[in-house]
Amino acid sequence: QVQLVESGGGLVQPGGSLRLSCAASGFDFGSYAMQWYRQAPGKERELVAGISSFGDSTIYADSVKGRFTIFRDNAKNTVYLQMNSLKFEDTAVYYCCARRNPQNYWGQGTQVTVSS
Numbered sequence: 001q002v003q004l005v006e007s008g009g010g011l012v013q014p015g016g017s018l019r020l021s022c023a024a025s026g027f028d029f030g031s032y033a034m035q036w037y038r039q040a041p042g043k044e045r046e047l048v049a050g051i052s053s054f055g056d057s058t059i060y061a062d063s064v065k066g067r068f069t070i071f072r073d074n075a076k077n078t079v080y081l082q083m084n085s086l087k088f089e090d091t092a093v094y095y096c097c098a099r100r101n102p103q104n105y106w107g108q109g110t111q112v113t114v115s116s
Helices: none
Strands: 003-007 010-012 018-025 033-039 046-051 058-060 068-073 078-083 092-100 103-106 110-114
Touching (some): 018 033, 018 092, 018 110, 033 078, 046 078, 058 068, 078 092
Parallel strands (some): 010 110
Antiparallel strands (some): 018 078, 033 046, 092 103, 092 110
């Protein structure tokens, strides 16, 4: 069955870094665009970053441009989110999403907490 399993979240101080991973299985990973979303308490889920199926095109939310990098390894069926210079406001549950319209698959999320 389809699975997206996020990992790499945790507690980090402001200015620190984390790398999130999302391991995919059960579908043709290389033909899906991949995205990272996040949802903070009391807020709507928002798109953080996206990458095309071949990895040749990326998009970022303005709030993370220059700090976060999305990349993928299709040989490992994994997408990553490198997060640098983390801020308090980056605290959220981070979800990966696989998209190939009309299909969307979601992971269960991983918590990222930025706190001193």
